[in-house]
Amino acid sequence: MSTPVARITLRLRLPAVVSAAVGLIAVMAALGALFPNVGHTIGRLSIPRSVSNLLGGGDYGTITGWFRSEIAAIYGPLVIGALAITGASASTAGEEEDRILGLVLAHPIPRPRLIAAKAAAIGAVVLIVAFATWIGLVVGVAFAGGGITLAHITALAIQLAFFGFATGALAIALGAGTGLRSLATGVTAAVAILGWLINSFAPLVSALDWLKYLSPFFYYAGHDPLTQGVDVAGVVVLGLVSAALTGLGMIGIQRRDLRA
């Protein structure tokens, strides 16, 4: 891995990451503050199972259900996924389209090492957002009056980080393998959204239940970290997929011509 490449890639992503982190913390603090007033009312609402699944299947009337539905199911993966995907696409295919990668690769740095450094930087982006989620949850749960252990909050942050690693790695693989930013961003976003829908709806149709195994959301949110702790198997799968996709990106860029 090239440390200068990782450092400058992270530096370029930092403004967006810091904004997102501050926003996440603020939103979670606000959600925590809201829970004592609205949680019990919303908890009495009758929500169809399909909609409930989309929202993480949590019970809004409990503190864990509240944060599972608001943060774990939607807001957390949306923010971490968006930053990982846009960051990975921009720092690989984006830099190639902007003609910066051609200059960098005229220096004595092997292409696979460059991609490894980009992946490390995006991994750092993901860890920062996951840590911000952890802080936000600690603050939000405190505002809500407690009810979720630090261990379970940490479990959610860990699972969220691995979800970010996987989505970022897919964008790295596509960006490095093709040099096309729009393709890397679009396909990865589509996979993430389809994965969310599949994981929510596939279990409702027994014939399609197997599809959930193809969804990154299944491994991220297959079980609730806020009540059950870390899903070790899910995290391992997401970790292996991330490593494999990063490896594919390293091989992909080595085998092709740079576009610009």
Added chain:
Amino acid sequence: MSAQPVIATSGLTKDYGSGHGLFGLDLEVQQGEIFGFLGPNGAGKSTTMRLLLDLIRPTSGAARILGLDSVSDSLEIRRRVGFLPGDFALYPKLSGRVMLDYLAQLRGGVNPRVRDALIERFGADIDRPVRQLSTGNRQKLGLVQAFMHEPELLILDEPIAGLDPLVQQSFHALLAELSGQGRTVFLSSHTLSEVERVTRRLAILRQGRLVVVDSLENLRKVAVQRLEIEFAAPVDAEEFRGLPGVSEVRADGRTVTVGFEGSADAVVKAAAAHEVRAIRPREEDLEDIFLHYYRADGAG
């Protein structure tokens, strides 16, 4: 000069289809040369340079740089070569200083005194974000980064683009110094007069194929020459057309400009039929040489 060329290509080809790319390039550049690589846009100059640096891979043929294979030894080549891409770009939000530090780190560091001397020599602005710099000021950063690690070979794609005349002078002087130190420069241009000032030998490329490689001196010999003849009264320019070797005739009032190849005898004798006030030979520049080969190749 060393026995081994610094750049040697053999049948180097990159076929993009539809006649685009580079085809069968055989070229040698010797140590200490400032070698001009000329051609119109799309002729294959940048493609050649990208092949030499392994940014793209050849369809067939091979290139050896500093005695090393351009594909299998590319890392070592890139360590010893400085490159200025034709479409030089940097991270727009970062300053020139940060960018130069970054690119130096990619090389494991450079001599800060050499870098600072280059910055001063070119008058590069390293404190403002790159997006606030003019094309010329960005190009200065490009030159600094290409030279700052004191490479054995410089591959420069359109290096003078956007530079003001004073910086161009400074650039030309630096090239001469480097050549004197035994370093080699391979530079492309489609603005021919830029190359004429610094190069002794050049190649002309057209539609991906090498048209000619020769010294500037030899190229001048075969180029079209021109005489500007001022008469006492206007004369019929048609008198000069059809004379042996004459390729073009232009009349402007009492002045007729005649372009010809070979001997001037027929032109001078035809002019002598009238009262001649002055005959001025026009020094051929590279533009004429280039156009000569361009036309000759197209006709062929």
